[in-house]
Amino acid sequence: MTAKNTPINPRKTPRQARSRATCDAILEAAARILERQGDEALTTNLVAEVAGVSIGSLYQYYPTKEAIMAELVRAMRQQMHDDMAAAARAAAGSGLEQEVDALVAATLRHHLRNPSLAHALEVAEERLPLDAETAALKQGMAKVVVGTLERNGIVDAPAIAFDLIAIGHGLADAATSAGERDFDCLQRRMRRAILGYLGSPQV
Amino acid sequence: MTAKNTPINPRKTPRQARSRATCDAILEAAARILERQGDEALTTNLVAEVAGVSIGSLYQYYPTKEAIMAELVRAMRQQMHDDMAAAARAAAGSGLEQEVDALVAATLRHHLRNPSLAHALEVAEERLPLDAETAALKQGMAKVVVGTLERNGIVDAPAIAFDLIAIGHGLADAATSAGERDFDCLQRRMRRAILGYLGSPQV
DNA sequence: GCATAATGTGAGCAAATACTTGCATCTGGC
DNA sequence: GCCAGATGCAAGTATTTGCTCACATTATGC
Numbered sequence: 001m002t003a004k005n006t007p008i009n010p011r012k013t014p015r016q017a018r019s020r021a022t023c024d025a026i027l028e029a030a031a032r033i034l035e036r037q038g039d040e041a042l043t044t045n046l047v048a049e050v051a052g053v054s055i056g057s058l059y060q061y062y063p064t065k066e067a068i069m070a071e072l073v074r075a076m077r078q079q080m081h082d083d084m085a086a087a088a089r090a091a092a093g094s095g096l097e098q099e100v101d102a103l104v105a106a107t108l109r110h111h112l113r114n115p116s117l118a119h120a121l122e123v124a125e126e127r128l129p130l131d132a133e134t135a136a137l138k139q140g141m142a143k144v145v146v147g148t149l150e151r152n153g154i155v156d157a158p159a160i161a162f163d164l165i166a167i168g169h170g171l172a173d174a175a176t177s178a179g180e181r182d183f184d185c186l187q188r189r190m191r192r193a194i195l196g197y198l199g200s201p202q203v
Numbered sequence: 204m205t206a207k208n209t210p211i212n213p214r215k216t217p218r219q220a221r222s223r224a225t226c227d228a229i230l231e232a233a234a235r236i237l238e239r240q241g242d243e244a245l246t247t248n249l250v251a252e253v254a255g256v257s258i259g260s261l262y263q264y265y266p267t268k269e270a271i272m273a274e275l276v277r278a279m280r281q282q283m284h285d286d287m288a289a290a291a292r293a294a295a296g297s298g299l300e301q302e303v304d305a306l307v308a309a310t311l312r313h314h315l316r317n318p319s320l321a322h323a324l325e326v327a328e329e330r331l332p333l334d335a336e337t338a339a340l341k342q343g344m345a346k347v348v349v350g351t352l353e354r355n356g357i358v359d360a361p362a363i364a365f366d367l368i369a370i371g372h373g374l375a376d377a378a379t380s381a382g383e384r385d386f387d388c389l390q391r392r393m394r395r396a397i398l399g400y401l402g403s404p405q406v
Numbered sequence: 407g408c409a410t411a412a413t414g415t416g417a418g419c420a421a422a423t424a425c426t427t428g429c430a431t432c433t434g435g436c
Numbered sequence: 437g438c439c440a441g442a443t444g445c446a447a448g449t450a451t452t453t454g455c456t457c458a459c460a461t462t463a464t465g466c
Contacts (some may be wrong), residue, residue, distance in 0.1 A: 018462090019413060038330065044454060054415045059455060085325065121337065126380075162381075163374060163392055170373015171366060177329075178365075189366055196399030220431085222443060247424060257445040262425065407466100414461070423452075432442070436437100 023061050025051040027075070030068050035117040039124055042069070066128060073125045077137040078120070080110050088144045096152040097195065103148060104190045107168055108183055114177035120172075141165075154198065165194050166167075228265050230255040230278070233271050238320040240328055245272070264302060269331060276328045279321070280340040283313050285348075291347045291388075299355040300398065307393045310371055311386055318379035325376075358402065370396050 029051035033042050044065050048055040062068045078110055081108040091102035111118050125134075142161055149157040175186055232254035236245050245269050251258040265271045286309040294305035314321050328337075345364055352360040371393055378389055 022413080040330065043452085045452090055455075056416065056457085057414050060413075063455095065454070123329075126326075127243065162377070163396065166373045166377030167370050167396055168373075169377065170369045170371075174365070174369030174372065180232050192395070192402075193366065193370055196402065197396050199399065246422080248422090257452080258425080259427085259446065263443075266425095266464050268424070409466095410464090412463075413441100414438105417441080419454105419456080421453085423454105424450095426449075427447095429445085431442105433441100433442080436439095 019061070022051075022053055022057055025053055026058055026062065026068065027072060028051075031072055031117055034072070034115060034120040034124075036115065039069075039120055044068075068100065069121075069124050070128050070134070071130055073121050073128060074131065074134045074137070076121050077134050077141075081137045081141050083110060084144045088148055090150075092151065096148075096154075096198070097191075099148045099152065100194055101187070101191060103145065104168065104187055104194065107172060108186055111172040111176050112181060112183060112186075115181075119173065119177065121130055143170075160198070164194055164197060167197060222264070225254075225256055225260055227380055228256055229261055229265065230275060232256075234320055237275070237323040237327070238317060242272075242323055244402060246298060247271075272324075272327050272339070273331050273334055275323050276331060277334065277340070277351065278344075279339045280337050283309075284344050286342045287344055287347050291351055295351075296355065299331050299351075299357075299401070299403065300394075302351045302355065303397055304390070304394060306348065307371065307390055307397065310375060311389055311393065314375040314379050315384060315386060315389075318384075322376065322380065363401070367397055367400060 026047060030047045033046060033050060035153060044058060045055055047068065048058045049155070058068075062071070084103060086167055087102040087106040088099065091099045094102075128150070131174060142158075142165065145161040146157045149161055154160060171190055172186070175189075180186060229250060233245060233263065234249045236249060236253060245268070247261060248258055250271065251261045254261070261271075265274070287306060290305040290309040291302065294302045297305075345361075348364040348368060349360045354363055355361060374393055375389070376397055378392075383389060
């Protein structure tokens with residue numbers, strides 16, 4: 001019994017042998033569709049077809065279309081959280097500007113790795129019930145930023161972290177949506193926006 | 204003959220007498236549904252029902268569901284554009300900070316008037332073909348910001364305007380999505396973000 | 407080898423949805 | 437008053453979509 005009830009959005013992914021491959025194929029297919037055709041095209045039948053799996057198999061592991069999306073969102077937040085936490089840890093103590101750079105770089109890497117998928121997942125996340133695990137990951141990311149600010153003596157860190165995340169998100173989203181792919185250029189602008197908000201002397 | 208071909212997204216809204224009221228009722232119903240239940244709930248049948256109009260009538264004026272959304276988006280961009288242009292005109296020559304404040308206020312008024320509708324329309328806009336008129340309005344808004352920057356001697360104004368709009372959008376979106384409704388508080392933070400990016404001495 | 411459980415299959419169902427069509431009703435100019 | 441065109445109506449169609457179910461295939465412990 002590996003948690004299989006509540007037929008709503010939590011998935012029931014028991015795994016034994018080849019079934020793992022089936023689950024992965026489903027997730028990868030869903031990601032590809034989301035990336036290339038957007039969430040309007042994401043139908044369970046298409047996902048199954050692209051994954052090379054029958055719909056029956058799909059529904060054996062994901063009780064709902066939303067469960068598939070939720071799993072993709074969770075995986076994305078997990079990776080983003082881990083990247084940010086690692087970046088913050090590596091840069092901890094090197095001073096505000098260096099630490100900001102590290103976090104910005106992690107954020108940009110995330111957005112530039114697969115811009116359209118990242119965007120689609122963020123849009124999708126809005127209308128999903130947002131399971132506890134994903135919510136915890138988002139909170140964790142905010143905590144990372146708060147920690148960085150506090151470590152550098154910035155007061156009212158939670159409120160400021162909120163704004164900085166919003167600003168960074170807005171910039172990255174607008175730029176990637178416009179087709180920008182230049183990491184260094186975006187890095188400079190993010191830095192300018194964040195340090196500017198913080199009132200640093202700037203570069 | 205009042206432009207009625209191209210059955211795709213441009214609407215065919217001939218108006219004579221009571222038909223105007225029908226069109227308005229349809230748009231208002233669509234806005235209410237979008238605002239309260241999100242775009243997933245926006246079906247043509249529901250729109251007609253809420254508008255107190257038959258689906259036949261709906262399709263007489265809007266050839267497509269997308270046409271209704273496009274019209275709502277166009278109207279919203281129109282209002283936003285006019286507000287921003289008026290604000291910029293009124294504050295022109297009063298110095299960078301005052302002019303920024305005026306533009307920020309116009310933006311915030313827009314977002315706070317009906318946060319969920321504004322957000323839904325912006326999300327909807329992304330996947331719509333974006334007709335020429337709406338595109339022109341968006342360009343016009345960018346021009347307003349560019350003009351304000353140039354008037355105050357800021358170089359590379361178009362690129363900076365792009366970033367400032369992205370930043371403002373990100374902040375307003377995150378805050379309203381989180382339920383914030385305090386105009387003054389948001390105004391201060393927007394100001395801080397924008398003037399910070401511009402490298403002004405800050406408040 | 408074989409019984410048993412795990413996994414895979416895909417035709418098909420019920421509901422929803424965008425949209426059409428044929429007809430009824432209203433309205434304004436004469 | 438009357439009629440031609442404008443407007444309104446809603447049952448109905450064709451399609452799509454999420455999902456089920458009855459059965460086939462495969463893997464594994466013994």
